[in-house]
Amino acid sequence: QDVRTGAWELCDLAVSVAREAAGLVRARRAAGIGHVATKSTETDVVTSADRAAERLITDRIRQARPADRILGEESGTHAGDSPVTWVVDPIDGTVNYVYGLGHYGVSIAARVADVTVAGVVRDIDSGAEWRAVRGGGAWRDDRRLTGSEVTDLGVALVATGFGYQPDRRARQGAVVGGLLPHIRDIRRFGSAALDLCLAAEGLVDAFYETGLNMWDYAAGGIVAEEAGLRVTGLSGEPAGAGMVLAAPAALYGPLHDRLVELHARAA
Template identity: 35%
Template sequence: MNDNYLKVARLAAAAGAEVLLSYQGRFSVREKAPRDLVTEADVAAQQAIQKILLSNFPDHGFVGEEEGHDQVSAEMLADPKHPPIWIVDPLDGTVNYVHQLQSFAVSIAMYHAGELQIGIVHDPVTREIFWAQRGAGAFLNDCPIQCSQTDRLDQALLACSFSAGTQHDSAELGRFAAALDGAQSVRRLGSAALNLCYVAAGRLDGYWATCVKPWDVAAGALIVTEAGGQIRALSGDRFDPWNPRFAATATEPLNDQLLRCIA
């Protein structure tokens, strides 16, 4: 793996984070769909990130929340000769950002040869930078991190994500109720990327989602696995970052219990 990939990705994440901070309190908001927001800051941050990544690696692919997700094929993803693909969420936690709730992040992952290779999640407010490179462990700034050792659902602090416009009779709320009954407690924090990083750092014991997109979770998923955690599809199969319906947990026994509870 080219060490320059990680260096440039960190620069790009920092640039995106600075854009988000600079736009706070002075952006306009529109709806992509009911209750699904996008701001000028999303677009500007993605442009800054994309410029840095593709100016350094012009032959690489780019999939961002605001563009490019319709240009990826299964053949492209499986081909080890295809150039790496960057998967970018310039603002994960848009609703939090719009309401000035200080829990949002920039998420950048690199996918190559059928695997996630690099993951970076940059919290602009706390200046915490979670990152991982396949086979090299997970880090918070310059310190190694690892998941908790929690292996019982009734002792676990969990987080979850709901889709925009979740209905009262939805399966998502059914899963939430089941987890509330089985776990120590459940949180809905508003940023999928940070949820995964908090699992990696031992702040949460587990996180599940059925309504997120690849750019929301690709970086965080690698960070969890490199921190010793478990992540599987709700079916129990191997996690697929391009179809992310999953449970991520600190330990394998906890993953088994959470999947039985919510799947």
């Protein structure tokens, strides 16, 4: 049984598996969208490429480390008795994939004892790749990332996203409407994992979204944290389904407090 838990080694495996999965999705997309089915609502889609990529990722992890657990968006929990859990989103941004817009990614994180220790997000279309190891920094290729230097929320470009449930969306819309007058602008690119990497790189100044699952934010979250951003929920909660807020220190307080106020009003 393989219980080596070195974060660099886990990161290297995540990177090589993410590259292979990205290649599979690119090849599939070149041949067409594939079969599209709906999940929780008619706007929540899954394609044959999501499923095939997740199968490839889980197969490769299983081959390399048969004792590890895996949590994947499309296939759920795979049991194991090692302390390592892999958290997999085979395509984050499936709607972008379906429309052929680009900007969808493979996201793979490794967690040990409930702490994310390594993560990689790879933009399938562009080939851009972000990775991080706990304590080892966040990287895009060979460039170390340090987030945005913007200090004034009023000129901050903030990325966010919306879930697939209509009632949640209505609340998310109310919050974003209340936030807009207080920031430079909003970006809704369609992939939470990539949004977190853009925030790590300072290509947006901050990111927040409610209702995310761990596979959406585990890898992007460690990339943002290792770039020096604070990544939390609201009011002392850890990042989770309630909220994933990622912001550099100077923006964190004002954005956090504004979101608390807007969520109370939208409840």
